[in-house]
Amino acid sequence: MLSLSIASPATVTFPPKPKSSIPKTSFTGVRIQHLCPQRLPPQMTSFRQSSASSSVVMMAKREEEMNEIRAKTTEEINDEVVELKGELFMLRLQKSVRNEFKSSDFRRMRKRIARMLTVKREREIEEGINKRLSRKLDRQWKKSIIVKPPPSLKKLREQEAAEEAEKSAA
Numbered sequence: 663m664l665s666l667s668i669a670s671p672a673t674v675t676f677p678p679k680p681k682s683s684i685p686k687t688s689f690t691g692v693r694i695q696h697l698c699p700q701r702l703p704p705q706m707t708s709f710r711q712s713s714a715s716s717s718v719v720m721m722a723k724r725e726e727e728m729n730e731i732r733a734k735t736t737e738e739i740n741d742e743v744v745e746l747k748g749e750l751f752m753l754r755l756q757k758s759v760r761n762e763f764k765s766s767d768f769r770r771m772r773k774r775i776a777r778m779l780t781v782k783r784e785r786e787i788e789e790g791i792n793k794r795l796s797r798k799l800d801r802q803w804k805k806s807i808i809v810k811p812p813p814s815l816k817k818l819r820e821q822e823a824a825e826e827a828e829k830s831a832a
Contacts, residue, residue, distance in 0.1 A: 727774075731781050739778050740803065746775050748812030 731739065750771045756763040786796050811819075 728777060728781070731778055736782060736785060739782055743775055743778050743782075744807055744810075745812055746771050746778075748810075749814055750775075752812050752814050 734742070750768070753763055753767055753771070783796065786799075791799070
């Protein structure tokens with residue numbers, strides 16, 4: 663059973679408010695004070711050190727990839743951009759028909775395409791090609807692209823042809 667008693671305002675006393683180290687502001691929300699020190703336990707600090715070293719490794723891989731891209735000629739870069747865009751299209755098709763695919767491939771391919779186009783633009787800047795002319799040349803290049811199936815589609819067709827040959831031979 664619950665009991666409730668009401669006291670008169672004269673009999674109610676409240677303890678004095680402790681002095682707070684937080685400066686007064688116009689903030690009217692809820693404040694949460696941390697009573698324990700804000701130091702991380704040793705397990706957390708070792709985790710942060712390992713993630714820092716992994717980010718260094720990732721950056722090294724990116725630099726290695728950029729050096730690999732810079733070693734290619736502009737024509738090779740253009741060809742690989744076309745192939746990667748075809749692969750990206752094939753991934754979208756696989757996603758739309760709900761086939762199995764790695765969702766991380768979308769981001770990886772987009773990043774690789776962006777890196778290649780960045781190197782291509784760096785070379786144009788070195789040659790003194792301004793932004794307007796670069797866009798014009800890019801439009802001409804896109805119009806000149808001959809659509810060809812991406813390598814993954816070629817492999818798929820070869821596998822299907824091999825399966826049909828096995829069925830007809832059997």
